[in-house]
Amino acid sequence: MKNIINKNTATHTVESLMSDHFTKLASSYSQYRTFDHEAINYITKKLASKSNIVAADIGCGDGRYSIKLIEKLRDRLSLTCVDNNYEMLRQISNIAHNFKNLQTKYAFAEKIPFDDNSLDCIFSFNAIHHFKINEFAKECNRILKNNGLLFIYTRLKDQNETNIWSKFFPDFSKKENRLFDIQDLTKCISNQTSLNLKSSEFFEHKRSSNLQKLVMKAKMKHYSTFSLYTISEFEKSLGKFKQNIYQNFDSPENIQWVDENTMFVFQKNTSKINDTKK
Numbered sequence: 001m002k003n004i005i006n007k008n009t010a011t012h013t014v015e016s017l018m019s020d021h022f023t024k025l026a027s028s029y030s031q032y033r034t035f036d037h038e039a040i041n042y043i044t045k046k047l048a049s050k051s052n053i054v055a056a057d058i059g060c061g062d063g064r065y066s067i068k069l070i071e072k073l074r075d076r077l078s079l080t081c082v083d084n085n086y087e088m089l090r091q092i093s094n095i096a097h098n099f100k101n102l103q104t105k106y107a108f109a110e111k112i113p114f115d116d117n118s119l120d121c122i123f124s125f126n127a128i129h130h131f132k133i134n135e136f137a138k139e140c141n142r143i144l145k146n147n148g149l150l151f152i153y154t155r156l157k158d159q160n161e162t163n164i165w166s167k168f169f170p171d172f173s174k175k176e177n178r179l180f181d182i183q184d185l186t187k188c189i190s191n192q193t194s195l196n197l198k199s200s201e202f203f204e205h206k207r208s209s210n211l212q213k214l215v216m217k218a219k220m221k222h223y224s225t226f227s228l229y230t231i232s233e234f235e236k237s238l239g240k241f242k243q244n245i246y247q248n249f250d251s252p253e254n255i256q257w258v259d260e261n262t263m264f265v266f267q268k269n270t271s272k273i274n275d276t277k278k
Contacts, residue, residue: 014228018130018224018227020227021221021224022061022085022087022088022224023085023086023087023088025221027087027091028220030062030064031220032217032220033064033222034205034207034259035064035065036153036203036205036261037068038203038205039065039203039261039263040065040068040069040072041072043069043123043151043263044072046151046265047076047121047149050120051076052078052120053073053077053078053120053121054078054118054121055069055077055079055119055120055123056079056080056081056082056105056114056121056123056143057069057081057124057125058082058083058109058112058122058123058124058131059083059109059124059125059127059128059130059131060081060083060088060089060092060104060125060127061083061085061088061125061127062088062091063081063088063091063092063095065123065125065153066079066092066102066123067095067099067102069123070099070101070102075101078101079101079102080102080103080104080105080114081102081103081105082106082107082112082113083104083106084107084108084109089104089106092104109124109131109132110131110135110136110139111135111139112139112143115143116142116143117143117144117145117146118143119143119144119145120144120148120149121144121148121149121150121151122144122148122149122150122151123151123153124150124151124153124154126153126154126261128180128185129179130178130224133180133188134188137190137191137192137193138192138193140189140193140195140266140268141194141268144268145268146270147267147269148267149265149267149268150189150195150265150266150267150268151263151265152185152189152263152265152266153261153264154179154180154261154262155179155259155260155262156179156181156182156185156260157179158181159259159260159262160176161173162258163259163260164207164255164259165218167244167257168241168244168245168248169237169238169240170236170237170240170241171233171237172225175225175228176223176225176228182200182262185264186264189266190266194268194270196266196267196268196269198265198266198267199264200262200264201263202260202261203261203263204258204259204260205258205261206258207257207259208254208255208257209255210253210254211242211246211252211253215238215241215242218238218241219238
């Protein structure tokens with residue numbers, strides 16, 4: 001008799017894994033994740049001419065990017081950090097009292113608790129692959145003001161293939177099947193909404209580390225992808241990863257590579273919908 005896998009059950013299982021992953025990692029998340037300052041600098045330049053910006057960071061995690069946005073834009077930004085993990089939001093709440101223009105809300109990306117046409121900007125950093133993207137796009141379309149901006153910072157499928165984990169950690173790219181390519185992402189966001197792709201920017205980040213730190217990051221599951229391995233799969237792949245590093249680098253104390261990411265900027269233009277109705 002064939003095994004029949006219910007897609008809804010499979011999806012629920014992944015969601016449960018991710019929820020457990022982020023709950024366990026919340027207090028130490030910032031220690032093991034790399035922060036890309038270039039993404040914040042890019043947004044700051046894009047918003048240079050704007051004041052009194054009302055915005056939300058969706059899938060904010062522990063608020064690493066949210067805090068940097070507040071520090072860069074200062075009193076020009078009123079920001080709400082939105083996540084569906086209480087432990088992650090707790091990390092932000094511990095320091096939120098230092099920022100009068102920062103607050104948190106527990107919610108899912110597919111049902112964002114804001115009024116229609118109420119936000120100037122929406123940000124999402126390294127989180128879009130956790131969302132049901134069609135529902136997320138419709139919610140962004142609903143809550144953004146006309147001409148409001150949606151910033152999505154992510155790594156794409158092909159960019160994932162070039163990082164050190166996909167190259168040397170067995171099955172990493174196979175396990176990570178949630179990422180988008182450019183066409184799929186832009187199509188999902190723009191179809192059935194009034195959100196148009198305004199710009200996209202590709203980033204190359206030069207990284208360096210040693211084998212000990214990389215092994216620790218993998219063990220601490222600094223990418224949620226590692227949570228998709230069984231315990232035995234992970235241990236076997238980690239052993240092979242160490243071998244691969246020794247075989248492909250002159251020194252395990254000086255490992256260098258390049259990570260790639262993309263920033264997408266969508267702008268809401270209600271005339272787009274009106275034009276299609278004519």
